[in-house]
Amino acid sequence: MNQPIAIELAATKKTKPQADQLGFGKYYTDHMFIMDYEASKGWHSPRIVPYQPITLDPASKVFHYGQTVFEGLKAYRTDNGSILLFRPEENFKRLNRSNERLSIPHLDEEIALEALKQLITVDQDWIPDEDKTSLYVRPFIIANESSLGVAPSQNYMFMIILSPVGSYYAEGIHPVKIFVESEYVRAVKGGVGNAKTAGNYAAGLKAQEEAAAKGCTQVLWLDGVERKYVEEVGSMNVFFSINGTIVTPALNGSILDGITRKSIIELLKSWNIPVEERKLSIGELVEAYHNGTLEEAFGTGTAAVISPIGELHYLDEQLLLRGGETGPLSRKLYETLTGIQTGVIADPFGWTVELPSAQYTAGTK
Amino acid sequence: MNQPIAIELAATKKTKPQADQLGFGKYYTDHMFIMDYEASKGWHSPRIVPYQPITLDPASKVFHYGQTVFEGLKAYRTDNGSILLFRPEENFKRLNRSNERLSIPHLDEEIALEALKQLITVDQDWIPDEDKTSLYVRPFIIANESSLGVAPSQNYMFMIILSPVGSYYAEGIHPVKIFVESEYVRAVKGGVGNAKTAGNYAAGLKAQEEAAAKGCTQVLWLDGVERKYVEEVGSMNVFFSINGTIVTPALNGSILDGITRKSIIELLKSWNIPVEERKLSIGELVEAYHNGTLEEAFGTGTAAVISPIGELHYLDEQLLLRGGETGPLSRKLYETLTGIQTGVIADPFGWTVELPSAQYTAGTK
Ligand SMILES: Cc1ncc(COP(=O)(O)O)c(C=O)c1O
Numbered sequence: 230m231n232q233p234i235a236i237e238l239a240a241t242k243k244t245k246p247q248a249d250q251l252g253f254g255k256y257y258t259d260h261m262f263i264m265d266y267e268a269s270k271g272w273h274s275p276r277i278v279p280y281q282p283i284t285l286d287p288a289s290k291v292f293h294y295g296q297t298v299f300e301g302l303k304a305y306r307t308d309n310g311s312i313l314l315f316r317p318e319e320n321f322k323r324l325n326r327s328n329e330r331l332s333i334p335h336l337d338e339e340i341a342l343e344a345l346k347q348l349i350t351v352d353q354d355w356i357p358d359e360d361k362t363s364l365y366v367r368p369f370i371i372a373n374e375s376s377l378g379v380a381p382s383q384n385y386m387f388m389i390i391l392s393p394v395g396s397y398y399a400e401g402i403h404p405v406k407i408f409v410e411s412e413y414v415r416a417v418k419g420g421v422g423n424a425k426t427a428g429n430y431a432a433g434l435k436a437q438e439e440a441a442a443k444g445c446t447q448v449l450w451l452d453g454v455e456r457k458y459v460e461e462v463g464s465m466n467v468f469f470s471i472n473g474t475i476v477t478p479a480l481n482g483s484i485l486d487g488i489t490r491k492s493i494i495e496l497l498k499s500w501n502i503p504v505e506e507r508k509l510s511i512g513e514l515v516e517a518y519h520n521g522t523l524e525e526a527f528g529t530g531t532a533a534v535i536s537p538i539g540e541l542h543y544l545d546e547q548l549l550l551r552g553g554e555t556g557p558l559s560r561k562l563y564e565t566l567t568g569i570q571t572g573v574i575a576d577p578f579g580w581t582v583e584l585p586s587a588q589y590t591a592g593t594k
Numbered sequence: 595m596n597q598p599i600a601i602e603l604a605a606t607k608k609t610k611p612q613a614d615q616l617g618f619g620k621y622y623t624d625h626m627f628i629m630d631y632e633a634s635k636g637w638h639s640p641r642i643v644p645y646q647p648i649t650l651d652p653a654s655k656v657f658h659y660g661q662t663v664f665e666g667l668k669a670y671r672t673d674n675g676s677i678l679l680f681r682p683e684e685n686f687k688r689l690n691r692s693n694e695r696l697s698i699p700h701l702d703e704e705i706a707l708e709a710l711k712q713l714i715t716v717d718q719d720w721i722p723d724e725d726k727t728s729l730y731v732r733p734f735i736i737a738n739e740s741s742l743g744v745a746p747s748q749n750y751m752f753m754i755i756l757s758p759v760g761s762y763y764a765e766g767i768h769p770v771k772i773f774v775e776s777e778y779v780r781a782v783k784g785g786v787g788n789a790k791t792a793g794n795y796a797a798g799l800k801a802q803e804e805a806a807a808k809g810c811t812q813v814l815w816l817d818g819v820e821r822k823y824v825e826e827v828g829s830m831n832v833f834f835s836i837n838g839t840i841v842t843p844a845l846n847g848s849i850l851d852g853i854t855r856k857s858i859i860e861l862l863k864s865w866n867i868p869v870e871e872r873k874l875s876i877g878e879l880v881e882a883y884h885n886g887t888l889e890e891a892f893g894t895g896t897a898a899v900i901s902p903i904g905e906l907h908y909l910d911e912q913l914l915l916r917g918g919e920t921g922p923l924s925r926k927l928y929e930t931l932t933g934i935q936t937g938v939i940a941d942p943f944g945w946t947v948e949l950p951s952a953q954y955t956a957g958t959k
C-alpha cells in the first residue's frame with residue numbers, strides 16, 4: 230500500500246473485562262483504526278489511534294440519511310497463542326458490494342485488510358482465549374459531509390473497532406425460539422436487503438421487540454412481495470434439513486450473502502450432504518413439519534456461528550423441532566466450523582488467515 | 595413543561611451567507627437545541643447551546659443500525675417582520691409515529707414545539723426575508739448507546755438544527771424531469787416507508803444517481819410488490835390531474851404521510867376540485883398521457899413546496915407534460931400555499947403559527 234498507517238498508541242490501557250462478563254459488543258479495546266475520504270483526495274490518512282469518541286457536525290449525512298455500511302468478523306486466539314482471522318477478504322469484498330449499493334466510494338480491500346491486521350496486532354492482548362470467546366471486529370463507513378441535501382456524501386470515515394465477545398445469544402449453543410414474522414417486512418427485491426447497511430437493522434427492531442414479548446429470540450423474515458418465502462433470521466442466514474437435504478434460501482437480492490452461510494454450504498458439500506439453494510416457502514416448512522420430514526433447522530452468522538432453532542412460532546402454530554434440543558447436524562457443523570476458526574481442527578479450505586503474533590509489537594507495547 | 599430550557603448563547607456569531615448563495619441545507623445558524631434520553635431518566639436536560647459538533651462513541655447505534663428519525667419544516671419571515679411556522683404540530687405528531695415504528699421512545703410534542711419556538715426566536719436574525727427563502731428546521735433523534743447488539747438503544751439525543759435556505763431545486767419552480775424507477779425499490783408494505791427514518795433515504799441514493807446520469811432530477815418510485823403502483827417522488831408526494839380529477843396515491847403504509855400533501859388535498863377540496871386518494875398505476879398514467887387526459891403532474895413537499903413535473907421518463911418513453919412548462923394548477927397551488935406560509939394570503943385553515951418576534955430576545959441578543 231502506498232500510504233503507511235500512522236500509529237499513535239494509547240498512553241494508558243483500560244482494564245480488561247472478565248471473560249464471563251463479555252457479552253456481545255459491550256467493551257472496546259484500546260485502539261481503533263480511522264481513514265478519511267474526501268472527494269478531492271480519495272481515501273487518505275490511515276491511522277491507528279487510541280479508542281476515543283468521534284466528533285461530527287450535527288448535519289452529517291449519516292444522522293439524517295443513513296448512508297453507512299458495515300462488516301462483522303472475528304479473530305480467535307489459538308491454543309498455541311497465534312491469532313486466526315476467518316475469511317477476512319470476504320468481508321471486505323462484501324463491504325465493497327455494500328458500498329456500491331449505497332453510493333459510497335470503493336475501498337482498497339488490501340489496505341483495509343492490512344489496517345485490520347495491524348490494529349488487531351496492536352490490541353492482541355484483548356483477544357480472549359477462553360472457550361467460545363473471540364475478538365469481534367467491526368469495520369464500518371459513515372458519511373460525514375455536513376449537508377442536508379439528499380445526495381451521496383462528499384466525505385466519509387472508514388473505521389475499525391474491536392470488541393472482545395462471549396456468546397452472542399445468552400442461550401449460547403442452546404436452541405433458540407424463532408418468531409415467523411407475517412406483519413413486518415425487512416427488505417424487498419430492488420431494495421438494500423443484500424447490503425450490510427444500517428437501515429436494514431433499524432427496520433427490524435420493532436418486529437424483534439414484539440417477538441421478544443412473545444418469548445422468541447429472533448424473527449424469521451418472509452419475503453416482502455409474496456409474504457411466503459423464507460428469507461433470513463435476524464442477523465443470520467437460515468438452513469433447514471428436510472428429508473435428508475439441506476435447504477437454504479437462494480441469494481435473491483433481498484437477503485445477505487453470509488460468509489458463514491457460504492462456508493456451511495462448502496462444508497456440507499465436502500461431506501457429500503445434498504444442499505439446495507432455492508426458494509423455500511413457509512408453507513413447505515409447515516408441511517414438512519407435519520409429515521415428519523423437517524429434521525433440523527439452524528441459523529448461521531458470524532456472531533453466533535450456528536444457532537440451532539428449537540421452535541418456530543408461525544401464526545397460531547408452534548413447531549417444536551427435535552423436542553427443542555440441538556440437532557446432530559447443527560452440533561457437527563458448529564463444532565467443525567468453530568474448530569477450524571480456532572485452529573483446533575485442520576483447515577482444508579484455506580479459510581483462516583494467521584496473524585504472526587509478534588509482527589507489529591516490538592517496541593510498541 | 596416541567597423542565598425549563600437552559601440557554602447558553604454563542605460568544606461570537608457567524609457571518610450570514612448572501613441570500614443568493616443559500617442553496618439547501620448548507621449553512622447552519624448560531625445555535626441548536628439538544629435534549630437527552632436515558633432509559634432510567636426519560637427525556638431530560640433540554641438546552642439551547644451554540645451550534646457545535648457532537649461527540650459520540652464510535653460504537654453508537656446510529657452508526658451501525660440506523661436507529662434514527664427526523665422531521666423537516668420551515669419558518670418564514672413575513673412582510674411585517676413576524677415569523678410564521680407551517681403546521682409544526684403535524685411534524686411532531688409524525689415524528690412520534692416514526693418513533694413508534696423505530697422503537698424510539700415517545701417525545702412530548704409540546705416540549706418539542708416549545709424548544710423549536712425558543713430556538714428559532716434565539717436565531718431569528720437568520721430567517722432570510724428575500725423571496726423564496728426561509729429557515730429550514732431539522733428536528734432529529736439519534737440512538738447513541740454504545741453497544742453493537744442489534745436491539746433498540748437505551749440512550750438517544752433529540753436535536754433541532756436550523757438552516758437558512760433558498761429554493762430546494764436549482765430549477766426553482768421550473769418543472770423537473772422525473773425518472774420512473776423500475777429496477778430499484780424504496781420501501782414496501784410492512785417496512786419503514788411511512789416513517790421518516792434515515793435508511794429510506796440511503797436506499798434511494800443509488801437510483802437517484804442513476805436518474806441524474808439520465809438527466810432527471812428525481813426518481814418516481816413504484817410499489818415494491820407489484821412494481822406498478824405509483825408511490826412518491828424523492829422527498830415529495832405526487833399528484834396528477836387526470837381529466838379534471840386530482841389523483842394522488844393513497845397512504846398505504848409504504849409512502850410518507852406528507853404535510854404538504856395533506857394541505858394540498860384540503861386546499862383542493864376547499865376549491866371544490868375533485869381529489870382522489872387511491873391506487874394509481876403507471877399504466878393508467880401512460881394511458882391517460884396517450885389519450886390526452888393527463889393534464890398536469892406535480893410533487894409536494896416541505897423543501898420545494900410544489901414541484902411541477904415537466905417530463906416523466908418511463909422505460910423507453912418520455913412523457914412530456916404541458917410542453918415541459920408549469921401547469922396552471924401547480925402554479926395556483928404553489929402561489930396559494932407559499933402565500934399562506936409567508937403570510938401574504940390570509941390563512942383560513944389555521945395552519946400557520948405565529949411567533950412573537952421579541953419574546954425571548956430581550957437581554958439575549
Ligand atoms: C442480515 C444478516 N444476515 C445474515 C448475516 C450472516 O452473515 P455472516 O455469516 O457473514 O456473518 C448477517 C451478519 O452477520 C446479517 O446481518
Ligand SMILES: Cc1ncc(COP(=O)(O)O)c(C=O)c1O
Binds near residue numbers: 852853855894896
Ligand atoms: C419520502 C418523502 N416523501 C414525502 C415528503 C413530503 O412530506 P412533507 O410535505 O411533510 O414535507 C417528504 C419530506 O419532506 C419525504 O421525505
